[in-house]
Amino acid sequence: MTVTSQLAQLVAACHWIGQQGWAPATGGNMSVRGDDTICLLSESGKDKGSLSADDFIEVSIATGQAAAGRRPSAETGLHTLIYRLFPDAGAVLHTHSVNSTVLSRVEKGPTLLLQGYEMQKTLAGQHSHLDRVAIALFDNDQDIDALARRIGEYAQRQPLRYGFLLRGHGLTCWGKDVQEARRHLEGLEFLFNCEMQRRLLERA
Ligand SMILES: CSC[C@@H](O)[C@@H](O)C(=O)COP(=O)(O)O
Numbered sequence: 001m002t003v004t005s006q007l008a009q010l011v012a013a014c015h016w017i018g019q020q021g022w023a024p025a026t027g028g029n030m031s032v033r034g035d036d037t038i039c040l041l042s043e044s045g046k047d048k049g050s051l052s053a054d055d056f057i058e059v060s061i062a063t064g065q066a067a068a069g070r071r072p073s074a075e076t077g078l079h080t081l082i083y084r085l086f087p088d089a090g091a092v093l094h095t096h097s098v099n100s101t102v103l104s105r106v107e108k109g110p111t112l113l114l115q116g117y118e119m120q121k122t123l124a125g126q127h128s129h130l131d132r133v134a135i136a137l138f139d140n141d142q143d144i145d146a147l148a149r150r151i152g153e154y155a156q157r158q159p160l161r162y163g164f165l166l167r168g169h170g171l172t173c174w175g176k177d178v179q180e181a182r183r184h185l186e187g188l189e190f191l192f193n194c195e196m197q198r199r200l201l202e203r204a
């Protein structure tokens with residue numbers, strides 16, 4: 001698949017994310033891999049629900065640098081980290097849904113455990129609701145380089161799959177291409193919604 005067609009799919013995914021209410025008030029950022037060395041990343045501060053292909057900036061995966069005069073996402077360092085850690089990652093989606101923002105604060109442990117849900121099978125390689133899927137959770141940080149270092153160190157010690165939650169901030173997830181990243185996002189958001197409601201009802 002060409003980068004041009006992946007970018008067209010990413011733009012469509014951004015519009016869909018906006019319609020879901022998962023990128024309010026310019027929140028969120030999205031990217032697609034160009035090749036081993038560059039990715040195309042959303043420009044900082046734009047409404048991610050109404051982006052066009054021109055709003056994506058070429059960024060070096062090694063350095064996070066973009067061409068002079070354009071400002072890629074404030075969270076560039078998280079996208080480039082994912083492309084460096086996972087050579088198979090072809091697209092990264094970061095969103096600010098209410099469920100991911102709240103659940104990531106309610107869960108105090110290092111991972112959000114998902115088990116017992118048929119929809120776990122929306123995640124690549126998952127075949128049974130009986131298996132446990134652990135979504136990593138990190139405390140938020142305005143220092144993105146420090147946050148990226150912390151996530152990188154975690155990935156050296158234990159598996160980091162599908163995506164991670166930042167406490168009180170949102171979800172960052174990826175896939176081998178835009179289609180898979182979008183399926184992971186939709187599947188995880190569905191599972192977060194279920195988990196929120198289950199926790200609320202079981203408390204009552
Ligand atoms: C709108 S506040 C959220 C931002 O600080 C950030 O978390 C975010 O997701 C969007 O930043 P951006 O620089 O536009 O990619």
Ligand SMILES: [Zn+2]
Pocket residue numbers: 027028029075094095096169170
């Ligand atoms: Zn964000």
